[in-house]
């Protein structure tokens with residue numbers, strides 16, 4: 001049922017109070033218990049973000065010649081980004097609304113370059129299996145076929161297979177710094193050599209790493225090269241609203257030079273509404289996000305970001321060591337940045353059940369699949385909760401080991417089922433059902449962790465059968 005629009009407006013003070021009240025059911029990220037989605041430092045920083053956002057909340061960056069302030073912010077943000085990414089004076093780019101927009105833009109750009117310069121009609125791109133979902137979205141949106149680069153045992157892409165995937169339809173190759181699922185920095189130097197040799201653009205998805213890896217390196221950390229110092233790298237996406245600690249709605253897409261960037265532009269000269277040009281996906285572009293991103297860069301400067309990177313790394317290193325010290329668990333692959341994932345090495349410890357236990361203790365941890373694991377996107381704020389997290393994790397593992405049936409309940413059963421069912425089309429349909437429920441007229445609600453996530457249009461008993469099948473299968477093999 002639709003909720004009608006109020007007949008008359010309410011006092012702003014009442015509404016502001018209501019807005020605060022709405023937060024009661026949301027994740028409480030201020031105490032460091034949330035491990036994704038939010039990059040929170042403290043109330044002072046949040047207030048600063050809000051004030052800087054508010055000062056330009058009504059301004060629109062759609063037309064870069066109208067609000068010169070916004071174009072100025074954008075130019076300065078891109079220059080600062082090129083600086084920390086070790087780009088030359090020719091590196092140029094656009095501020096976007098987020099990592100996904102930056103990734104989408106790169107795919108559109110390289111598709112159009114290949115079409116224009118090489119007459120490629122059936123574009124393809126090569127993505128490591130760990131590429132962020134934004135790249136899969138871009139493939140669907142822009143009709144660019146994916147050629148997946150498999151992983152080696154250490155979860156890094158198998159470069160031995162890269163050259164075999166290249167053909168005349170290849171419009172771009174992707175590497176990540178780091179990739180989201182396990183925090184691995186892909187071997188960008190080696191990928192750059194191959195890309196250069198075949199004259200194919202190489203994009204580095206540094207949406208996560210772009211505003212922390214450079215500062216880790218400035219602090220003396222030894223990291224592989226992944227930025228514009230690698231000759232084959234033609235573009236980089238780097239989010240300011242992640243480890244740049246800006247307000248939501250700020251990422252960057254930069255290119256080695258304007259020859260690439262101009263293919264990102266859209267122009268419609270014959271529109272009755274006037275000649276229209278745009279540099280990225282959005283029409284109206286939120287001035288507040290630009291102002292807050294610019295303000296944050298000014299606020300921290302390199303020294304501030306170096307301190308944040310040092311705190312984050314200390315937290316990550318202590319967490320990784322603490323996880324590896326739990327005999328049943330192991331950090332996955334070779335994460336070098338601010339995030340990592342871990343898996344169970346013990347057949348009696350279902351990692352998703354461990355996740356349920358952690359949830360019950362108030363933590364919000366994301367689940368990985370292929371292989372199953374738990375994920376942590378670590379920020380400077382998490383330094384203060386490292387010991388508590390590890391103590392709770394040890395307890396969670398002990399609880400699950402003592403009660404293996406926990407693998408068959410709640411979120412563990414649902415996530416396990418979704419991960420292991422070979423009928424992937426069925427899982428996709430299920431998720432679409434859940435989204436349809438959420439977005440139906442009037443809005444619905446579903447609990448992903450409940451096994452009866454209410455399969456509209458599909459027999460619940462079938463779902464139950466799938467869960468039972470999975471649980472039986474699980475009990476015979478390692479989680």
Ligand SMILES: Cc1ncc(COP(=O)(O)O)c(C=O)c1O
Nearest residue numbers: 098099100132134180205207208
């Ligand atoms: C590597 C990587 N690329 C792209 C994105 C997409 O960023 P956003 O959520 O800002 O659209 C993410 C998000 O976590 C990411 O980790």
